[in-house]
Amino acid sequence: MSFKSLLVAGAGIAMALSATAQISSSGLGDVDAWNTNLLDRGETKLSDRMWASSDSAYLLSLMQSLDVEAMTQAERNLLSLVLRSPSTAPDDDAADALQAERLSLLYALGDRGAVSTLGRQVDDLPDGIDPDIVVADNRLARGELDVVCAQMDPQADGKFWSELRTVCALNDDNMAAAELAIEFAGQREGADPWVVETAIALIGDMDERPKSRFRTGLDVALSDLAALDMDDDSLKGARPDIAANVARDETYPIAFRLRAARIAADAGLFDSGEYRGLYDILISEDGFEPSTPVETALVVLAREPEPKVIPLGGDTGLQDLRSLSDEDLALLDEGAEPVDEVSLQEEQAQALAAALRSSASNMAQYRLVARLFEPELKAMPVNEDTAANALVFARAALMLGNDGLANHWIEAEIESETAEETVFETTLLRGYSTILARSRTSRALSNIAGILLEEGLETAEREETIRLFTTWSGLGVPVPVEARIALAETELDASGTLSRLAAMDAAERNGATGEALLLLLNETAGAPDELSGIELVMVLRLLKRVGADDAALSLAMEAADIW
Numbered sequence: 119m120s121f122k123s124l125l126v127a128g129a130g131i132a133m134a135l136s137a138t139a140q141i142s143s144s145g146l147g148d149v150d151a152w153n154t155n156l157l158d159r160g161e162t163k164l165s166d167r168m169w170a171s172s173d174s175a176y177l178l179s180l181m182q183s184l185d186v187e188a189m190t191q192a193e194r195n196l197l198s199l200v201l202r203s204p205s206t207a208p209d210d211d212a213a214d215a216l217q218a219e220r221l222s223l224l225y226a227l228g229d230r231g232a233v234s235t236l237g238r239q240v241d242d243l244p245d246g247i248d249p250d251i252v253v254a255d256n257r258l259a260r261g262e263l264d265v266v267c268a269q270m271d272p273q274a275d276g277k278f279w280s281e282l283r284t285v286c287a288l289n290d291d292n293m294a295a296a297e298l299a300i301e302f303a304g305q306r307e308g309a310d311p312w313v314v315e316t317a318i319a320l321i322g323d324m325d326e327r328p329k330s331r332f333r334t335g336l337d338v339a340l341s342d343l344a345a346l347d348m349d350d351d352s353l354k355g356a357r358p359d360i361a362a363n364v365a366r367d368e369t370y371p372i373a374f375r376l377r378a379a380r381i382a383a384d385a386g387l388f389d390s391g392e393y394r395g396l397y398d399i400l401i402s403e404d405g406f407e408p409s410t411p412v413e414t415a416l417v418v419l420a421r422e423p424e425p426k427v428i429p430l431g432g433d434t435g436l437q438d439l440r441s442l443s444d445e446d447l448a449l450l451d452e453g454a455e456p457v458d459e460v461s462l463q464e465e466q467a468q469a470l471a472a473a474l475r476s477s478a479s480n481m482a483q484y485r486l487v488a489r490l491f492e493p494e495l496k497a498m499p500v501n502e503d504t505a506a507n508a509l510v511f512a513r514a515a516l517m518l519g520n521d522g523l524a525n526h527w528i529e530a531e532i533e534s535e536t537a538e539e540t541v542f543e544t545t546l547l548r549g550y551s552t553i554l555a556r557s558r559t560s561r562a563l564s565n566i567a568g569i570l571l572e573e574g575l576e577t578a579e580r581e582e583t584i585r586l587f588t589t590w591s592g593l594g595v596p597v598p599v600e601a602r603i604a605l606a607e608t609e610l611d612a613s614g615t616l617s618r619l620a621a622m623d624a625a626e627r628n629g630a631t632g633e634a635l636l637l638l639l640n641e642t643a644g645a646p647d648e649l650s651g652i653e654l655v656m657v658l659r660l661l662k663r664v665g666a667d668d669a670a671l672s673l674a675m676e677a678a679d680i681w
Contacts, residue, residue, distance in 0.1 A: 151217060151239035152207035156232040161199065164664055165631040168205035172625070172633040174212035180636035181219045186226040188644035191386065191482060192672035198227050199666070200635050218244045228358060228385065230256060251278050258335030259360050263289055263343070277303070278336070281313050285340050293321045313340065320344050332356040332364060332378075353377055358385035365396065372400050383486050390489035397490070412487060415466075415473035419494055423462050464503035470494055471507035474514050478681050488514040496523060505534040512547050513680055519671075521554035542573040549586045550678055553593050553671070563590075564598040571604060582679055584608050588651040589674050592658025608651060619656045626660050634660060646677040 157163060169177065189197065201224050208216060222244045224232045230252050237249030255278075257266050267286035270279070280303035287296035300317045303309035312328055313336075319327040320343070329349040330341035338360055340346075348370070353361065362382035365375045376396050382388035400406065401416050408414040470491055477483040488495070495511055495518075498504055508531035515523035524547065531537060531544050549566045552558045570583040587601040597605070618641060626634035638657055642649065649657065654677055661670035 150207060151236055153204045154236065154239060155204045156202035156229075156235060157199075157204075161202075162665070163203035163205070164199060164635075164666060165203065166205060167629055168200065168203055168632040169208045169216070170206050171628055171630040172208070174208045174210045174216045177208070177633060177636065178212055178216050178219055180633070180640060181216070181223060183640055184223065184636070185644060186223065189639075190642075190644060190646060190676050191485075192646070192669060192676050193639055193642055193644065194227055195672065196635070196661075196666065196669040197223065197639055198229055199669070200632060201227075202229065202232050205632070214240075214242060218242055221247060230359070248276070248278075250274075251276075254278075254282065255335035256359075258339045259357070259363060260335075261338075261342070263339045266339075277308065277310075281309055281336060284309075284313070284317050285336065285343065288317060288320050288340075288343055297321050312337075316340050316344050316346065332360045335360065338363075348374055353381060356381055358382050358387050362387045365392070372396060372403070376400060380486075384482055390486070390492065393486075394490055394493075411469075411473045411476040412490070415469040415491070418466050418469040419491075421462060421466075461503045463499065463501065464506075466494075467498065467504040467507050470498070471510040474510055481676060481681065484514075484681055485517050488517045492518055495527075500526070500530040502534075505530045506536070508534060509540060509543060509547065516547065516550055516554070516678075516680070517675070519554055519675075521551040524551045524554075541569065542579055545569045545573065546582055546586060547680060550589075550675075550680060553589060553595055553674060558595065560596060560598065563596060564600065567598045567601040567604075571600060584651055585654070585677075585679055588654045589658065589678065592655040592662075593670060593674055594659075594662055605651070615650065615653060619653060622660060623656060626663060631664055635664070635666075642673065646673050647679060649677055 152169070155163075184197070186194065186197070201220050207213060217240050221233060221236055221240065224236065225244075225247050233247065234249040234252040234256075237243060237247060237252065243249075254266050254270070263285070266282070267289060270282060270286065272283070280299065284296050284299040284303060287293075287299050296317060300309060300314055300321075304314055312331060315328050317340075318324075327344055327346055330346035330352045331337040332341070332353055333355045334357065353364075353374075356364070356378065358381055361378040364370060365379035365382055365388060367375070370378075376393075379388050379393050379396055383390070383393050397413070397416050398420075401408070401413065401420060406417075408417050473491065474484070474487055477487040491514070495514055498511070500508070508527045512524045512527035512531070515521075515527060528544055528548055528551070531540060537544070545566055549570065552563065552566070567587070570579075570586070574580050574583045584604060587597060587605050589595075590597050590601070591605070618637070622634050622637040622641065625631075625637060638660060641653060642657065646654075646657075654674075658670045658674055661667070661673065
C-alpha cells in the first residue's frame with residue numbers, strides 16, 4: 119500500500135485506510151486547505167479572516183523575511199498558532215505561493231503533523247517537503263519499521279524511498295537486495311554517505327561501523343538495525359521529537375539520555391518532571407562526580423542533614439540530640455554548642471543559586487533550569503541561611519510564571535539584612551510580578567512606580583524603570599500618573615520605527631490580522647529584549663487586541679531585562 123493511502127490526523131499520527139477509502143493529494147479544488155483546522159485540542163484560532171484584507175504577494179514577502187531559527191520560543195509559538203489557525207482563503211493570484219510558504223514555515227517550526235495534513239491538500243509542494251515522507255519518517259522514529267516497509271510503495275522515486283528500500287531489505291536479512299538497492303540509490307539519487315557506510319558494514323558483517331545518528335526516523339531505524347554505538351556527535355542535529363524518544367529509552371546510557379532530554383526540553387517536548395527524574399538516576403550512580411553547577415546543585419539538594427551532636431562532657435563523648443530523652447536534654451549545659459556548625463540549608467541555597475546563575479545568559483536554558491528546580495524553589499524555607507539568595511529565587515519564580523512564589527522570595531529579601539542595598543532591584547521584580555497577578559491595586563502600582571523613580575538614579579536603572587512602565591502599558595496594567603509622566607518625558611524613537619509600528623497597528627485595525635502579526639514578528643526578529651519602549655507597547659497591545667494573551671505575556675517576560 120502506498121503512503122498516498124494514509125490520512126494523517128493530529129501530530130503526525132497516521133491511520134491506514136482501506137483501498138476503497140484511499141485519497142490522494144486533493145489540491146485546493148477539492149479541499150479548502152486554508153480553512154482546515156490544524157490546531158491542537160484546547161487551542162483557539164486567532165481570527166476567521168487571518169489573511170483577508172491583505173495582498174498575498176506582500177504577505178509572502180513578510181513570511182519569507184522571517185528567520186525561524188533565530189526566533190525565541192514565544193515567537194515560534196505565536197507563528198505556529200498564526201499558521202495553523204483556520205481562516206478564509208486569500209482571493210488573489212499569489213495565494214498558491216503563499217500557501218507553499220506557509221507549509222515551508224510549518225516545516226521549519228517542526229510542526230510535522232500540520233505539515234503532513236496540509237501537504238495533502240495543496241497542489242504545489244515546496245521543494246524538499248513531501249507529506250508521505252513526513253508520515254513514514256514519523257513512524258520510523260517510533261520504531262514501526264516493519265509497518266513502514268510493509269506499506270511502502272516499491273516504485274516510489276526519490277532519495278528517501280531509495281534509502282528506505284535499502285533499510286527494509288536489511289531488515290528482511292536480504293543482503294543481495296540491500297546491496298542492489300544501495301548501489302542504485304548511490305548512482306541515481308546520491309544516497310547519504312552515512313547510510314551507505316552503515317549499510318555496507320551490515321552487508322559485510324563488519325565489526326567496525328559508523329556511530330549512531332538521530333536526525334531523522336530513518337537514522338533511528340538504521341542505527342537500531344545495525345546496533346550502532348553512540349558518540350558525542352550522535353545527537354548533533356537530532357530532531358526534538360526523536361530526542362524525546364531517546365531520552366525515554368532505558369536501553370541508552372543515562373548521560374546520553376540526559377543530552378537528548380535537553381534537546382527535547384528546549385523544544386517543549388519533554389516534561390521538567392521527566393527531566394528531573396533522569397538527573398536523579400544520574401546522581402545516584404556509584405562513583406558519580408558532578409561536573410556542572412546544575413549537577414552540583416542536585417547532589418547537594420539530595421543530601422540528608424547530618425545528625426546534630428553536642429559534647430556532654432566527661433567520657434560520654436558526642437551525643438545525637440535525637441537519641442536523648444527530655445530529662446537528658448534538661449541536664450545539658452546551657453552554653454553547649456553543636457559540634458557541626460555548617461548549615462546544610464545555606465549550602466543548598468548557594469548551590470541552587472549558582473545553578474540558576476550559570477544559565478542566566480540564555481533565556482531558554484534559564485527557563486529549563488528554573489523548571490528543573492521548581493520543587494526546591496517552593497519547598498525551601500525562608501531563613502537567614504537562604505535569604506541571601508532570595509532575589510535569585512524570585513527571578514526564577516517569575517520565569518515560571520508564579521507571582522505568588524516570586525513575592526514569597528521578594529518578601530524574604532525585604533526582611534533580610536541587605537534590604538536597604540537592594541530596594542530598586544526588589545521593587546523592579548515586584549513590578550514585574552504584578553503583570554502575572556490576577557488582581558492588583560492602584561495604590562500598590564503607584565508605590566512601585568514611586569520607589570523606582572526615586573531609587574533608580576543610574577542610567578541603566580532609569581531604562582529598566584521605563585521598560586517596566588511600557589510593559590504595564592502594553593499589557594493593559596493601569597499605569598500610575600507618575601509613571602505616565604516619566605513615559606511622556608522619555609525621548610521617542612526614530613521615525614522609521616514609528617512608521618513600521620503604524621503599519622502594524624493599521625493592518626490590525628483594518629481586519630488584516632495575519633499581516634499585522636507577521637509585521638510584529640518581523641519587528642521582534644528573534645530579540646524581543648531589544649525592543650524599544652514604544653515598540654514593546656505596540657507589540658503587546660496588538661497581541662492583546664487579537665486575543666493572543668498568552669503570547670503577549672510570554673513576549674513580555676522575554677523582553678524583561680531582569681535575568
